[in-house]
Amino acid sequence: MIKHVFRATSALLLVFGIAAGQAPAVRGLTTSSPGWEAAESTALAYAPTLGPWDNQTLRMVARISTGGTSIRIRLADTFSSQAAQIGHVTVGTQMNGGSTLETVPTTVTFGGAQAVTIPAGGTVASDPVPFTVAANTRLLVSIYIAAGAQLSQAPRHDYADETEYNHLGGDVSTAQYYPTSNTFSFTTLLDGIDVQSAAPATVVAVGDSITDGLNTMSDTDTRWPDYLSARLAGTGLAVVDEGIGGNRATSDQGASGQSLQNRWQRDVLSIPGVRDVVDADGINDLRGGVSAATLEQAQASLVASAHAAGLHILLSTITPCAGETQCTTAVQAQIAAYNVWVRSGVSGADGVADFDAAVDAGGVLKPIYDSGDHLHPNSAGAAVMGAAVPTGQL
Helix, strand or coil: CCCCCCCCCCCCCCCCCCCCCCCCCCCCCCCCCCEEEEEEECCCCECCEEEEECCEEEEEEEEECCCEEEEEEEEECCCCCCCEEEEEEEEEEECCCCCCECCCCEEECECCECCEEECCCCEEECCCEEEEECCCEEEEEEEEECCCCCEEECCEECCCCCCEEEEECCCCCCCCCCCCCEEECCECCEEEEEEEECCCCEEEEECCHHHHCCCCCCCCCCCHHHHHHHHHCCCCCEEEECCCCCCCCCCCCHHHCCCHHHHHHHHHHCCCCEEEEEECCCHHHHHCCCCHHHHHHHHHHHHHHHHHCCCEEEEECCCCCCCCCCCCHHHHHHHHHHHHHHHHCCCCCCEEECHHHHHECCCCECHHHECCCCCCECHHHHHHHHHHCCHHHC
16 A cells, blocks of 8 residues: 655746746757657656555656647656556546546557556556647556556655555546545656657756755646746747756665666666756765765766767756755855856856856845755745756757
């Protein structure tokens, strides 16, 4: 059984820094071959031991950052040593929040079959699903774990920033009105959703809990990548959030995932349709005692890797954290040094997302943007960070 977690809901904040109806300038689309672009994606971090799960249906929220008329669902069993037997997968449009769909959901097939087994440590992509969806629409993906699956291990992303739903004792994936047994607050098995596009172009936002949306308002899509996605609506660019809470650029951290260097291929370069990267990792490295020079070396290598893959990459400055327990005077000095390096351009990156300048008040988060822990910006802070990404450099 999945543990119940209470989730608060609140109205969406408005996007800051862009006039209504005004589309931001973006670099011209250069991808010409048709294909798939990731419109939603989750960085699965580790695979904990489970109950086991058996004969139950998970219904999870997925916000699509770009629209289209054909989608596919990606499932993953990353880090698990046990294959996952899936009996049924459906997708539909969420109705006004919660677990209810606007209409009866659409069944997703894999090689023409309703059931699919995800290999241990592997991934599967569904057949194309005729499904018309607009940009920034919230979908619900239902995954029925087959009777007899006895799934004792599955991949997990700890912080979904959404309320997710579980039904014990059967396949209710086709239900419009979902009979919820309990709710949960993580993502599992769902790797992402792709939209068919004539010119695939996805922006991958990658980082730690600040990118992951910790301490923004749950069920509101108010992480900084969400605000960036709203700004880019209509430009042909999709945005996906590959942040992991606690992640570091230089070292693995268990439930906080492999280092950005070690997950770079899976969570950035292999994302369908990736064209641009916004790299916002690093604050946990510095808070953990890593020097600015070591972080700079790691980030410079990732910039070079992105360019070798034909991608554009922006680096972000690190936001202030004075007043937080691990953010000592020495750490603050390293943050300042790293930010000077990022702004100098010597990293070779194609631009800078100056998140520090957007929320800084003399080394501390501006009170209006502080979620209360002096480390994580709230939804208002995330809004100004999303507005600080120079879209003309994407």
